[in-house]
Amino acid sequence: MKVLVIEDTVTSATLVCHQLTKMGLLTVHARDGESGVEMFKRDRPDLVLLDIIMPGMDGFEVAHRIRQLEQDGDWTPIIFLTARASENDLQRAIEVGGDDYLVKPVSEVVLKAKVNAMRRIAQMRSSLLVLTRKLDDANRELTRLSSVDGLTGIANRRRFDETLHREWRRASRTGKPLSLLVIDVDHFKLFNDNYGHQVGDECLKAVARTLEQMLRRPPDLVARYGGEEFAAILPETELDGALAVAEAMRAGIEGLGITHRFSSTAGVVTVSIGAATMTPDRGDEHGFVSLLKASDEALYRAKKNGRNKLAASLSGMTAQIG
Known part of the structure; x- marks a missing residue:
């Protein structure tokens, strides 16, 4: 001393x-x-x-x-x-x-x-x-864990909800577009039932890693939305840019070559993706619900039209891509 x-x-x-x-x-x-x-x-x-x-x-x-x-x-x-x-x-x-x-x-x-x-x-x-x-x-570790999906290691639904709400409010202030992708693993129940839950878990981990790798900028976020469904938030992104990311994701998952003999779409694991883009009105803090609905409707159309496809929604109109 x-x-x-x-x-x-x-x-x-x-x-x-x-x-x-x-x-x-x-x-x-x-x-x-x-x-x-x-x-x-x-x-x-x-x-x-x-x-x-x-x-x-x-x-x-x-x-x-x-x-x-x-x-x-x-x-x-x-x-x-x-x-x-x-x-x-x-x-x-x-x-x-x-x-x-x-x-x-x-x-x-x-x-x-x-x-x-x-x-x-x-x-x-x-x-x-x-x-x-x-x-x-x-406390920092607990906060981190509370925002991470325990299986895949990417953002969980809680962090997704918080981020979407925050980015929507920011977009309403800046007048910039906000894009959202909703991604569903095609025929995953058949995959899980026939190959087992452990193999199913490994499949979801591989899908999550690939989706995250396709993000281009730090503000972009991909999260596990629930079960075999994922979502990606793309701030300040027009529809064309969102579709480019979505196609990279779709091709990336197909390119993994994970065998799926029980899929009527392809012999490997694939995903269907719904994309939506909106520019919030200034002061609109709750319109993100409409963005979620539009992307869900686009996903439904992508699945209805054969899966392993993209569909986009802009201003309430939905179109199939590819």
């Missing part, structure tokens, strides 16, 4: 440093306030013993400067050690950042007790900071 002693009287400083050394502490000595502040910057001591009456900058100003130098979360105990015994001085010392106030001369027993008390408080505070950081990390 390093102690900074800021004291202009050599005899007093020598005595205090000697007492601290006997306690097994490392001491550094400054003879005035200016040099004391500079030594605090340089050495970052664990404890400061500070006189009030000094040439130039007095102890009150020194304590104030030290507190200004500390970053958020920092705390260095400051004990005023002075010949001034008035209650006003004690009050001011605490107000400017001091933690204790001793009137000289101080016995070695009292000084040791005070130093040990500050050391114990510092250790408790350090332990509390460590615990706080661990709790913060745990």
Whole structure:
């Protein structure tokens, strides 16, 4: 433990440093306030013993400067050690950042007790900071897990709902389009029933990874919407751009070549995708329900027309793509 002693009287400083050394502490000595502040910057001591009456900058100003130098979360105990015994001085010392106030001369027993008390408080505070950081990390991890689908590792329905609502509100402010893709794994129940749930789970994981790989920008989000259904939010994206992403997804899933002998669409796992694009009116905070409905209707048309296809909806009109 390093102690900074800021004291202009050599005899007093020598005595205090000697007492601290006997306690097994490392001491550094400054003879005035200016040099004391500079030594605090340089050495970052664990404890400061500070006189009030000094040439130039007095102890009150020194304590104030030290507190200004500390970053958020920092705390260095400051004990005023002075010949001034008035209650006003004690009050001011605490107000400017001091933690204790001793009137000289101080016995070695009292000084040791005070130093040990500050050391114990510092250790408790350090332990509390460590615990706080661990709790913060745990809370961040819980928040992350609460937004991640446990099977596929991509965003879950909760995060999807939050993101869609947020992006719709943002689009209503900016006047930019918002696109939504709803993706369904074709004939997945037959796949699951015939190949087993474990193989079905691995299939969904592969589909999720591939869908996520097809996203082009950080704001884009793909989520597991429910069961074998996924959804992708594409902010500031026109319909043509959304369809380009959808086609990349469709082709990517087909290109995985996951065998599906029970599919009437193809011999491999495929997906059908419904796309919808809307530009919200300014101040419209709930129109995303219409966007969801439009993309669902487009998906229904894609499935009705043979699956492994895209269908798009714009301003309430739905068209099959490919």
